[in-house]
Amino acid sequence: MSQKVKVAVLGASGYSGIELLRLLLRHPHAELVAVTSRTLAGKTLSAEFPRFRKVGIADRLTFSNPDAAALKEAGAEIAFLALPHGVSVEYAKPLLELGIKVIDLSADFRLRSAEVYKEFYAHEHPAPELLSEAVYALPEIRADEIQKARLIACPGCYPTSILLPLIPLLKAGLLSADPLAVSSMSGASGAGRNANVSLLFCEVQNSLRSYSVPQHRHLSEIGQELAIAAGREVKLSFVPHLVPVYAGICTTTFASLAPGVTLEQVEAALQQAYADQPFVRLLGRNQSPDTKHVMGTNFIDIGWALDQRAGRLILMSAEDNIGKGASSQAIQNFNLVCGFDPAAGLQSV
Incomplete structure (x- = not known):
């Protein structure tokens, strides 16, 4: 991948999404090209989250409705899904079909068994064929698998x-x-x-x-x-x-x-x-x-x-x-997928 990887964040209005935005806006190898939220469509990042005023492109980039084709057109190479369980899967499949790698922060692809998923989440898994492909992405445990994956299932907090x-x-x-x-x-x-x-x-x-x-x-x-x-x-x-x-x-x-x-x-x-x-x-x-x-x-x-x-x-x-338990761990996985230093964009203490 190029030195600057174009990324999108779906579900950017939740706590994990906000933290993802904070990290990506300052990441040396990430270019944020799209952020989605049905409730915030049309608003700029900095208008909704004043902490981002004058940070990167936050004064210009606007929230849009989630649409896989539009994200592809925007040039997104990797999409972060900061969506509720049961919703992420609706977007993961079309994004993958368009060649966009997916880093999912929800529970939709963490389990290998569709039966166990149904037991704990009370509904059928909409894309069970993807469960065997998804990598349960604890970076300290599965770095080699994460580096080769196109569907990353970030662990829960x-x-x-x-x-x-x-x-x-x-x-x-x-x-x-x-x-x-x-x-x-x-x-x-x-x-x-x-x-x-x-x-x-x-x-x-x-x-x-x-x-x-x-x-x-x-x-x-x-x-x-x-x-x-x-x-x-x-x-x-x-x-x-x-x-x-x-x-x-x-x-x-x-x-x-x-x-x-x-x-x-x-x-x-x-x-x-x-x-x-x-x-x-x-x-x-x-x-x-x-x-x-x-x-x-x-x-x-x-x-x-x-x-x-x-x-x-x-x-x-x-x-x-919302850091190691969610968004910053997702960035750590992003770094592994792209071949960057695992600590890129995460050195703050």
Whole structure:
């Protein structure tokens, strides 16, 4: 591809879409040629989002209605889909048919099984033939596959925070077959930019609650990826919580070590997996990650501890749910697809 890759963002009015715009407007190798939103069609980026005034072409580029042919005519080579699940798939297929690569931030292509998709999302998958082609795009785990793909399925925010600490340990056979227990807390932006009484300031402020128990939709992709890493079914309980902050995810995972496994082996597996990864920061033993240190970045911070009394390994992680959990991870995948430095456009701290 050329040094400047022409890109489009569909669904650019949501929180993930806004963050994508922020990153793409400053990306050294991206040329933003189209942004779509049915509700904002005709408005300029800077008129709707004043933070973008005098940033690149934001004062001139206008929102348009989503249309694959129009995006092709605009010269888009890669399209980011920041759309709700069930909507992305409507555009992915025609975009691919026109030769435009797709980086999808929704859940539409994360699962390999159409049956599992129906179980968790309560409707038939509209394009099951594409599921086997899509790459579940954790860049630290599947860089080689991502580089060759034309359909990128970016992981969910909770799954990213859970999978990255666990996958190296499961691959190395360091964990027992006992069920995992996972507790995660997320800021309110994880629910999307929409009108919802339960997400009003007065409902969220000074309150903390769990939700989607016992079967959050992200459990489907978490289970899928853990099983691939372990080579067996991995059972887990996952309880997400809504906390009264704008963004950020803090996850704690409880696991049992396989007989004879030491904490030193756990540490060695994590170091081997991530020592050369620019966006995974291993904090070390008994170190608790803090969301304030990852906000606005593409970093995930990981710490760990061994509870000797309970015989349990505790894995801890923190990330920005609309950053590493969504938009900045999509940019990291964009860099891999295009052959750029994986950190291009993502160096801010």
